[in-house]
Amino acid sequence: MSEHRDSPWRRGRCHALWQHQSGLCFHCGSPMPDPLTQRGRHRKRPNAATIEHVLPRALGGMESWLNEVAACRACNATKADRLPSGMELWRLAWLKREDALPVTAEAAMLMGLLRSARSREERDE
Numbered sequence: 584m585s586e587h588r589d590s591p592w593r594r595g596r597c598h599a600l601w602q603h604q605s606g607l608c609f610h611c612g613s614p615m616p617d618p619l620t621q622r623g624r625h626r627k628r629p630n631a632a633t634i635e636h637v638l639p640r641a642l643g644g645m646e647s648w649l650n651e652v653a654a655c656r657a658c659n660a661t662k663a664d665r666l667p668s669g670m671e672l673w674r675l676a677w678l679k680r681e682d683a684l685p686v687t688a689e690a691a692m693l694m695g696l697l698r699s700a701r702s703r704e705e706r707d708e
């Protein structure tokens with residue numbers, strides 16, 4: 584929920600994620616316009632690409648390529664700070680896989696982060 588900072592640097596990062604996902608939202612698969620061409624009020628539209636942290640930063644998710652996806656504003660708004668499902672993590676690991684590494688390496692790391700986020704959440708309740 585920190586899309587207020589609309590710096591060129593952020594837009595560039597959003598664009599890289601967007602491009603990596605062929606311009607489609609990570610969650611609903613809707614096509615999103617190129618974030619580099621979006622200015623001002625266009626960035627507020629429901630189909631605008633935003634950077635989403637699959638494992639929320641509030642729950643220990645990292646601000647890195649592995650944990651970031653391009654998601655449309657509508658999906659990003661409904662997801663808020665909930666934890667991702669195991670299925671979403673697998674899709675994320677698949678999306679972020681490196682040729683040099685098997686997909687399970689990313690998945691294992693993300694699963695570990697999800698587990699610690701869950702136990703942190705339980706502790707706080």
Ligand SMILES: [Zn+2]
Binds near residue numbers: 659
């Ligand atoms: Zn979406």
